[in-house]
Amino acid sequence: MSKDFLAGCRDQYDVVIIGSGLAGLTAANTLAKAGHSVLLLEHHYQLGGMATWFKRQNGHIFDISLHGFPIGMIKSCRRYWTDEIAESIVQLRNIRFDNPMFSLTTTFNRDDFTRLLIEKFQVPGERVTAFFDAARGMNFYDDQQMSTGQLFEKFFPGREDVIRLLMEPITYANGSTLEDPAISYGIVFSNFMSKGVFTFEGGTDRLVTLMKAEMLKNGVDLRIRSEVQKIHTERGKVTGVTVNGRRIGARAVISNANLKSTIFNLVGAEAFDKTFVEQAQTVRLNNSSTQVYIALKPGEIIDESCGDLLFCSTAPVFRTDLLLNRDITSRTYSFYYPRTRPGSDRCLVVSSTNANYSDWANLSEPEYEASKQDLIETTIAALEKYVPDVRIKIDHVEASTPKTFEHYTRHLYGASFGTKFEGLGVSRALPEQIKGLYHAGSVGIIMSGWLGAVNYGVIVANDVDSLLLKSSGSAPAVEAVAS
Amino acid sequence: MTTAEIREEIIDILENIAPDEDLGGLKDDVSFREQLSLDSMDFLDIVMELRKRWRVQVPEEDYQNLRSMTSTVTYLEPKMRDLKRA
Numbered sequence A: 001m002s003k004d005f006l007a008g009c010r011d012q013y014d015v016v017i018i019g020s021g022l023a024g025l026t027a028a029n030t031l032a033k034a035g036h037s038v039l040l041l042e043h044h045y046q047l048g049g050m051a052t053w054f055k056r057q058n059g060h061i062f063d064i065s066l067h068g069f070p071i072g073m074i075k076s077c078r079r080y081w082t083d084e085i086a087e088s089i090v091q092l093r094n095i096r097f098d099n100p101m102f103s104l105t106t107t108f109n110r111d112d113f114t115r116l117l118i119e120k121f122q123v124p125g126e127r128v129t130a131f132f133d134a135a136r137g138m139n140f141y142d143d144q145q146m147s148t149g150q151l152f153e154k155f156f157p158g159r160e161d162v163i164r165l166l167m168e169p170i171t172y173a174n175g176s177t178l179e180d181p182a183i184s185y186g187i188v189f190s191n192f193m194s195k196g197v198f199t200f201e202g203g204t205d206r207l208v209t210l211m212k213a214e215m216l217k218n219g220v221d222l223r224i225r226s227e228v229q230k231i232h233t234e235r236g237k238v239t240g241v242t243v244n245g246r247r248i249g250a251r252a253v254i255s256n257a258n259l260k261s262t263i264f265n266l267v268g269a270e271a272f273d274k275t276f277v278e279q280a281q282t283v284r285l286n287n288s289s290t291q292v293y294i295a296l297k298p299g300e301i302i303d304e305s306c307g308d309l310l311f312c313s314t315a316p317v318f319r320t321d322l323l324l325n326r327d328i329t330s331r332t333y334s335f336y337y338p339r340t341r342p343g344s345d346r347c348l349v350v351s352s353t354n355a356n357y358s359d360w361a362n363l364s365e366p367e368y369e370a371s372k373q374d375l376i377e378t379t380i381a382a383l384e385k386y387v388p389d390v391r392i393k394i395d396h397v398e399a400s401t402p403k404t405f406e407h408y409t410r411h412l413y414g415a416s417f418g419t420k421f422e423g424l425g426v427s428r429a430l431p432e433q434i435k436g437l438y439h440a441g442s443v444g445i446i447m448s449g450w451l452g453a454v455n456y457g458v459i460v461a462n463d464v465d466s467l468l469l470k471s472s473g474s475a476p477a478v479e480a481v482a483s
Numbered sequence B: 001m002t003t004a005e006i007r008e009e010i011i012d013i014l015e016n017i018a019p020d021e022d023l024g025g026l027k028d029d030v031s032f033r034e035q036l037s038l039d040s041m042d043f044l045d046i047v048m049e050l051r052k053r054w055r056v057q058v059p060e061e062d063y064q065n066l067r068s069m070t071s072t073v074t075y076l077e078p079k080m081r082d083l084k085r086a
C-alpha cells in the first residue's frame, strides 16, 4: 500500500494553502503566527516551489532560482521569518555584462550605474538622475499606459546600448519586455538599484530547511506529495479542497498554484461571473526557461574574476523576443563559488535562458533528448569563452527545459514568472468572486521573484486574517485587553 | 483609549517596524513617508499590528488615512476610543 501523506490531518482548518512556493510558505507562516490553524499542501516531495535545488552524485547541489534578489528581502525575511534567515543574506558584488555593444563589471546599484552611464555611455548626468528618479517614483496607482519601451525612448532616445544595460537583467529576472507597462519595470529595477544584488548564503536548501523549522514551530501542518485536485465552493463561498482524494474543509483557501490553473482547473469557470472568466482568459502567462547545470570536479576552482552573474550575448542588438528564441544567443551564467555554501569545495555554473514552452512541448522523445543534448553542448561551448578549460573540469552536467518546470511546479506551460501584468488584478479580485478564496503567487511581474512572492504572501495573509477575524464572531478586543 | 494613548500605540508599532528610525522628532502633521523611509509593506505591517493587538480593522480603501500621525489618530479614534489599554 502507498504511504498516506495525509495521515493525522484534521478534517477542518481555518486556512488551507495549496502550494509551497515562497508566497505559499510565507502566507502559511504569517497566518499560523496569527493563531489560525493552517494546512499547507504541496504536490512535490520538496517544499519551496521554484525556490528549489537538487542533489547529484559526489555531493553536488544545484540551485534553480538563486541567482539574485534585491536587498528588500532582508527586511521581509526579518519581519516575516527569522533573524537567522535575514542574516544569511549576502551581497553579490561582481555583476558582468558581455555583448557586442559593451563589456563591463558593476555592483548593479544606482551609484555604480550612474557612474557607468555618465563615463562609459556618455549620458548627461541630469538625464541619468531624472531617469532614476522617475523609475523610483513609480507606484502601482500610476498611469499604466506608458510602456517600458516608451519610458526608455523618453530618456534615452535611440540608445540601444543603454536600453540593453538597463533592460536585459530585468528581462532575465522576470520575463518582462519592452511592451510591458513601465511601472512593472520601474518597480523591480529600482528595487535592485537601491543596493545591488543579494543571495542566500548556504543555498536554497538551507533557506527552505530554516523556513520549515519555523513553520513547524508556529504550528503549520505541512504535507508534501499532496496534490490538490479540486477547490470546493458552495453558493459563492469556499468550503474546502480535495487532496489525494480526501476532502478537507477550510474557511479560507489560498492557492499558490498558477492563477489560471486555480481558476480554470481547481475551481472551474462555472463558479465565477462571466465577465470575470473572460478577464481571466485574457491573462497572459509569462515565458518559461531552460537551464544547464554544470558541476566541476571536487576541488576544481573557477577564478572569481568570472563574476557572480554574467549576462552574455552574441546578438548584435537587444530584442526581448530574441531572448526566447530556441537558437540561443543570450545566456545568464550564475557562478557559484565555494563561499555559496561555506565549507564546501565546489564550483558550479548554472546557465539560464528564457524560453518558449512551444519550442519544447511537441517534440518526440528522441527529438527532445537530442534538443536537450544540443542545449548542453552549445552552452559548454559558449562558456569556454569565459572559462577556457571548463570542459575537462566538468564532473556532472544536465539540462532542464520548460517541460521540466511544468512537471515539478504544475505551472501551465512551465511559466517561470507567473503571469503578465493583468494577472495581478484578477488575482486580487478572486475573493470578490468567491468568499474565502485567495491567490498568492507570481503575478503581474511586480509580485514575482523571491521578494515579490514573499511580500505577496504577506499581503494575502493580511486579507485572510482580516476575513477570519470578521467571520469568527467573537467579542472584539476582549482578548487584546486581557493580554 | 484617549487620542494621546492611540498616538503612543502607533509610536510603539512604528518602533517595531522601523527600529533604526529616531521617532523623537516626528512631526504629527507631516506625512510619515516624508520623515521615515517607510514602504507599502511597512504600512501593511501597521495594519496587521493594529488587528493583532486591538482587533481593529483597516480595510484597504482606508489605507490613505494612515498618511500622517494626525490623520491616523483621527481615523482610529472612533474605532479605538472604547478600548482599554492593559
Ligand SMILES: Cc1cc2nc3c(=O)[nH]c(=O)nc-3n(C[C@H](O)[C@H](O)[C@H](O)COP(=O)(O)OP(=O)(O)OC[C@H]3O[C@@H](n4cnc5c(N)ncnc54)[C@H](O)[C@@H]3O)c2cc1C
Pocket: A018, A019, A020, A021, A022, A023, A024, A041, A042, A043, A044, A048, A049, A050, A051, A064, A065, A066, A067, A068, A069, A173, A226, A227, A228, A229, A256, A257, A258, A289, A291, A352, A405, A408, A409, A410, A411, A415, A416, A417, A418, A440, A441, A442, A448, A449, A450, A451, A453
Ligand atoms: C529558472 C528560474 C530562475 C529564477 N531566478 C530567480 C532569481 O534569481 N531571483 C528571484 O528573485 N527570482 C527568480 N525566479 C523567480 C522565482 O523563483 C519565483 O518568482 C518564485 O519563487 C515564485 O514563487 P511562488 O510563490 O509564486 O510560487 P512557485 O514557486 O511557483 O510555487 C508554486 C507551488 O505550488 C505547487 N502546486 C501547484 N499546483 C499544486 C496543486 N494542485 N497541489 C499542490 N501543490 C501545487 C507547486 O508544486 C509549487 O511548489 C526564477 C525562476 C525560474 C524558473
